Amino acid sequence: MSALDRRELLRLLAAVVATPAWLEACGGGPDPAAVRATLAPGQPRWDRYRAVGERVLDERVVETRPRALARALAETLSWEPGTTVEAASERLLAAVRTEFAEGNVVAAAGWQLARTEARVLALLAAEPAARA
Amino acid sequence: MLVDAGGIEKGAVLEADVAVVGGGAAGIALARELGAGGRSVLLVESGGLEYEEEAQLLYAGEARGTVLGERSFYLTASRLRYFGGSTNHWNGWCRPLDAEDFAEHPWREESGWPIALEDLAPYYDRAAPVLGISPFDYDPAEAGVYPHLLRRDPAFETVFFHLSAPLRFGQAYRAELEAAEAVRVLLHANVVALRADEEAARVLRLECARLDGTRFDVRARAYVLAAGGLENARLLLVSDDVQSAGLGNGRDLVGRHFMDHPSVALGEIALPYWRKMMSTYQEGLVRQRGHAVRGVLKIASDLQESERLLNSLLVLEPLRPAELPELAAEVAWLATDHAQLVKESPDPEAGSFYFGSLQMSSEQLPHAESRVTLGEERDALGVRRLVLDWRLADEDRDSILRTALWLVRRLGARSLGRVRLTVDEETLWRSTRWSNHHMGTTRMAAGPDRGVVDADCRVHGVANLWVAGSSVFPTCGSSNPTFTIVALALRLAERLAAALDGGRA
Numbered sequence: 076m077s078a079l080d081r082r083e084l085l086r087l088l089a090a091v092v093a094t095p096a097w098l099e100a101c102g103g104g105p106d107p108a109a110v111r112a113t114l115a116p117g118q119p120r121w122d123r124y125r126a127v128g129e130r131v132l133d134e135r136v137v138e139t140r141p142r143a144l145a146r147a148l149a150e151t152l153s154w155e156p157g158t159t160v161e162a163a164s165e166r167l168l169a170a171v172r173t174e175f176a177e178g179n180v181v182a183a184a185g186w187q188l189a190r191t192e193a194r195v196l197a198l199l200a201a202e203p204a205a206r207a
Numbered sequence: 208m209l210v211d212a213g214g215i216e217k218g219a220v221l222e223a224d225v226a227v228v229g230g231g232a233a234g235i236a237l238a239r240e241l242g243a244g245g246r247s248v249l250l251v252e253s254g255g256l257e258y259e260e261e262a263q264l265l266y267a268g269e270a271r272g273t274v275l276g277e278r279s280f281y282l283t284a285s286r287l288r289y290f291g292g293s294t295n296h297w298n299g300w301c302r303p304l305d306a307e308d309f310a311e312h313p314w315r316e317e318s319g320w321p322i323a324l325e326d327l328a329p330y331y332d333r334a335a336p337v338l339g340i341s342p343f344d345y346d347p348a349e350a351g352v353y354p355h356l357l358r359r360d361p362a363f364e365t366v367f368f369h370l371s372a373p374l375r376f377g378q379a380y381r382a383e384l385e386a387a388e389a390v391r392v393l394l395h396a397n398v399v400a401l402r403a404d405e406e407a408a409r410v411l412r413l414e415c416a417r418l419d420g421t422r423f424d425v426r427a428r429a430y431v432l433a434a435g436g437l438e439n440a441r442l443l444l445v446s447d448d449v450q451s452a453g454l455g456n457g458r459d460l461v462g463r464h465f466m467d468h469p470s471v472a473l474g475e476i477a478l479p480y481w482r483k484m485m486s487t488y489q490e491g492l493v494r495q496r497g498h499a500v501r502g503v504l505k506i507a508s509d510l511q512e513s514e515r516l517l518n519s520l521l522v523l524e525p526l527r528p529a530e531l532p533e534l535a536a537e538v539a540w541l542a543t544d545h546a547q548l549v550k551e552s553p554d555p556e557a558g559s560f561y562f563g564s565l566q567m568s569s570e571q572l573p574h575a576e577s578r579v580t581l582g583e584e585r586d587a588l589g590v591r592r593l594v595l596d597w598r599l600a601d602e603d604r605d606s607i608l609r610t611a612l613w614l615v616r617r618l619g620a621r622s623l624g625r626v627r628l629t630v631d632e633e634t635l636w637r638s639t640r641w642s643n644h645h646m647g648t649t650r651m652a653a654g655p656d657r658g659v660v661d662a663d664c665r666v667h668g669v670a671n672l673w674v675a676g677s678s679v680f681p682t683c684g685s686s687n688p689t690f691t692i693v694a695l696a697l698r699l700a701e702r703l704a705a706a707l708d709g710g711r712a
Contacts, residue, residue, distance in 0.1 A: 176616060178612060180616070185474060186626075
């Protein structure tokens, strides 16, 4: 993985979780279809993230309904019409770090995850549009 | 010289300046020092030069407790009763106690030693060669392993154990003690009781026995119990002909406050793989001046104080691919911010991950009800056997879990990795084992109301009786005890020599 891959992945995650449900919840944002087009279907990395998200959903450690997840994320990331993918990914990184620092963590299969990180992964696994 | 008690006649009386009971790390270190200073020493050892089942079974008794359940084998499996003592099976990990281990903490009962780390520091320096390790001035930069995990973090630091070969004291010092004019090592000689004067203010003799029942006495100006953290208390408790609760036990403190280091399998850790950094935490990969050292993560003293946490060390062991936990690879990708690592190191080996098990060795609080007492059963020599009840409390459990969460928090906040915890409040003690470190049963305190021995390791109220070994630890910190046992023995040798010179023994 190159030095900036994680940021790139987070950027893509931030964009792709801006699925129709999210966009509807917050009234706009980047076009998820366009962002998803930058990902190769079935990319192993993507599947890895979704596998964790499915476990998060199974264990119900965060909200499980896509709309509730999207709302919570939109609030945490201050997502509003016009928010760029880059800005969202920076906020996501910052939120994850802050939550860890504050001890705001949840567990999936025992793995300790920041709450926002878990929500992103859960939404990724839950939102049918993201599986396209 | 080495003498086998088999040649001693019934009723014989052996004499020396100092009688030391127990030929383990403390006893041998002490005997060498005193002998080198010209004191005549009788080192009274129950076993022979090799393991013998009959002698070992003198250790048998009952053991139970929070983690032990009903596992009486702890008493015979966690120590060895022959020349060299438990150094015959120790793993060689050496590290001093930390400054905070000696300090009083207002939020903790029974904290604080009557001495400070500075008082012991010169003896740690002298203990290092006795244990076959390099001086404790390890510089990570010298070994090329710096920087390390969580560098400059306020919550955790990397500290280093020095790894002894491990040195087997019986083998290493046998020839020296055989040749020593002032030291007689008396093998196969079991102390069955200490006999004191009518006021229980002075020990008059050691009542000794061979396994065939032959009895004889050892008389000395000064006596030192160096028989281990369980047996030191047992010997005081069974010496009850003058003080009914046991010699030196006027305050009912002998045998209480027993501690071991709970060793907890916390779970696993996923980190970016970085060869130099992770080799710091692997046994045998880092050396200094030919001696092996090994890094572990230690919770910072400031955080201990502010969060009311006990001292603890975190040990990382690499996992083989077949042992990887579920989702490990997935979480590893998620966890790591290589960009941050690039900033912190010129040499990240990006693209792969380190997966390891995460083990915690924690301090435990000294609980008065965690104790050894005497059972009704007697051993082959007619001495009452021990009953150990090793207890841990909610405070110990909470500290372990909160410390683990602090590691989760700090790694996550710095995008350095993720942790999988396989324990919680319900399951923690089931994932916990013991470390075979027997501490606290004759604790050190300035006054007799809080401890059995004083700052010089002399039993309160008994002018010519001292105790060596980890039974004197009033708190246990998180470091393995042998290094401190030897340092304290070297310090005791000086104090004892001064007492003999000054007529205070």
